[in-house]
Amino acid sequence: MIFVAILIGILILGILVFVHEAGHFIAAKIFGVKVEEFGFGFPPRIWGKRKGETTYSINAIPAGGFVNLLGEVGDQGPRSFAAKPSWIRALIVSAGVIVNLLLAVIIFTILLWFTSFKTNFNLIVDNKFPFGNQENFILIAKVDPGSPAEKAGIEPGDKIVLANGQRFDSIASFKEFIDSSLGNKITLKLDNVTTNEEKEVGVVPRVHPPAGQGSLGVVFAGRGLVATVSYRSLSEKVFSGFLHAGNMLQYQFVVIGSLVGRSIEEGTPEPVAEQVSGPIGIVALISVIVGAGGIAAIESLVTVIALLSLVLAVVNILPIPALDGGRLAFIVVEAITRRKVNPAIERAIHLVGFIVIIVLFLLVSYNDIIKIFG
Structure with a gap:
């Protein structure tokens, strides 16, 4: 069962990256750029079939996908990527990010539809969400056996809406009560x-x-607070997927900012290291959710998929060499200066960026392994 859960986690990550690459593939086809190969997973190749001008392949490592475009660096004819106007190249480069964003928005919309356009956030740090109506409640994480809470029927995951008709939005005030x-x-x-x-x-x-x-x-969860955000008006419900994606992104940046601030204040990277996970940590999380089973686990899994798709979009659009955002930055520079960057220089910069990303990947993966196996 554990092996199956881990395999599902790997496949989910792979599918999200594949969807990202499919965005590049579709955009390239629309704008007449020749796609030499569109592959699921990474080589070695297990299966491949050429249809028209494109080879479609399934590869052994199910960790994403790739698109090989004619002339990604260097002009190789009118159907090459490099020969297209800068605005077309910008759209092709951005297409993966756009597809990931749309996937997240669609999933959030469907989930919110089934929960009456209301959702909960376990607050790691204080936060005011920019969209929707927010109410903070106290969240119970654990109930001691034989305690008054257990005898009364209180369960983990219960949030305290009212106590003797009063609302409490802080642990301190509730404890005083x-x-x-x-x-x-x-x-x-x-x-x-x-x-x-x-x-x-x-x-x-x-x-x-x-x-x-x-x-x-009872034991309270984390800081003990859960924020319930609801989308009430017709316009909020129609655009709830976009609004919720905005809330999720804003909260992620607030959390990251708080963790970085703590790390600087304490002079140690531990606050960030404890919360940040790479692919291994994400697969471990997904495997835990899958292993739990039940409707709640399915909802949690779908939410994680949407959040991962959103994060994948944001990370890829950052102006970091070797990522989509880095390639987009070169296109923007070219559009402004009316001069193409020397292909050799661009390749070298992307190579350096790729090496840095690999090093960070290895460090985060090592940290994930330490957290999982102690």
Whole structure:
């Protein structure tokens, strides 16, 4: 089962990269650039068939895909990539990013449709999302066996909507409320973020809890807060996929900024290293989700796929040599200066970028292995 889950994780990553490359392929075909080969996975080749002017192949390493265009560097005739106007080359280079963005938006739209255009974010850092209506709630991650919380029917994943009719958006204020209610019954209105089950329970906080436990017998998730973001108006619902993608991106940048800030403040890369994962870490996460099974796992898996597609788009559009954004930067420079960059210089810059990316990939992969296997 573990092997199957890992294989599914690898295939999902591979398919997302393949979809990205398919964007380049479709754009090249539309603008009349000759596509010499369009492959799923990376060589060695397992199967290949030539149809028209293009060879379609399936390769042994299912970690993505590739598109070989005629004349990617150097002019080789009117149907070569290099011979096309800069705006066409820019569209072809950007097409993979556009397809990944659209895939993420479509998935988010479908998911939000099934959840009444409402979703939850476990807040690692404080954040105000730019789109939709946001409400912060306290999230329960664990319930101690035999505790008042367990006896009352409180479960992991429950968020506290109301406590005796009051709303709490910080752990500190909720703990003050509990401390003032020891030995007295309180009523909690709960909503489970996994099952979307709503319930109301009565629970009596203990005056003398066992060592290591709290009065209720619950452990809060991370910072203890979950943000519920809902898209309410007709326009928000119609464009919910785009708005949600914007919220996801904004939150990722806020989290990264916070982690980098902590690393600088503490003088160690550990805060970033603990949270950042590469392909190995992502496959491990997907395998855990697949192994869990059930409807909730399917929803989580689809959400991860959409987020990965979104991240893949953003990373690829960064102006880093060897990535789509780096190639796009050269095209923009050419369009502004009306002069093509020397192909040899461009190749050398992309090679350096590729080497840097490989080194970073190896470092992140090593970090993933350490986190997984200790």
